[in-house]
Amino acid sequence: MGNFFTGRSNRQEYWISVAILIAAALALAYFQMQAASAAITIMWIITWIRRLHDIGRPAWWSVLPLLVVVVLAIAGIALGGKAFEEVILAAEGGKAIGPNDPGFAIVALVVLVGLLFQFGFTIWLGIKKGDAGDNKFGAPPKD
Numbered sequence: 001m002g003n004f005f006t007g008r009s010n011r012q013e014y015w016i017s018v019a020i021l022i023a024a025a026l027a028l029a030y031f032q033m034q035a036a037s038a039a040i041t042i043m044w045i046i047t048w049i050r051r052l053h054d055i056g057r058p059a060w061w062s063v064l065p066l067l068v069v070v071v072l073a074i075a076g077i078a079l080g081g082k083a084f085e086e087v088i089l090a091a092e093g094g095k096a097i098g099p100n101d102p103g104f105a106i107v108a109l110v111v112l113v114g115l116l117f118q119f120g121f122t123i124w125l126g127i128k129k130g131d132a133g134d135n136k137f138g139a140p141p142k143d
Contacts, residue, residue: 008054009047010141014126017047048121053137054130065118072110080106 009017021044028036048062076084083103090097097104130140 006053006137007050008130008135008137008139008141009050010054010130011051011126013141014047014051014054017043018122018126021047048125051125053135054141055125055128056131056135056137065121068117069114072114076106076110 021040024043025037025040028034028040045062045066048065049059052059052061080087080103083101084106085103087097087101087103087107090101091107099105133140
């Protein structure tokens, strides 16, 4: 068995992996198994890395969507302060939250922008054509 972090994935393999990861994430959410979400995140990053290799980009590019989420969270804390924190803690505790809660708008904006960036990154990787020949990450994947 090869190393997950090396090699290249063509677009078809990538989209199949993305579909499986989305199905797994939805199943875990349905059964309220949030602890397993770390495994899904790791597999998602591996999927991104292999696709990045196919388009000739280094693995560290896979950190960009995660970095955006961290920056957005810091911005949310800076802008929303205690209200931002209270909405996050309430949501984690299973308490119903809504638009009337102080800090809700900032949390919603942070989550929306973070998701849009991650979805955009995922779609970009899925539509970008891979390098036709060998690149520094190996030979092109077989169809």
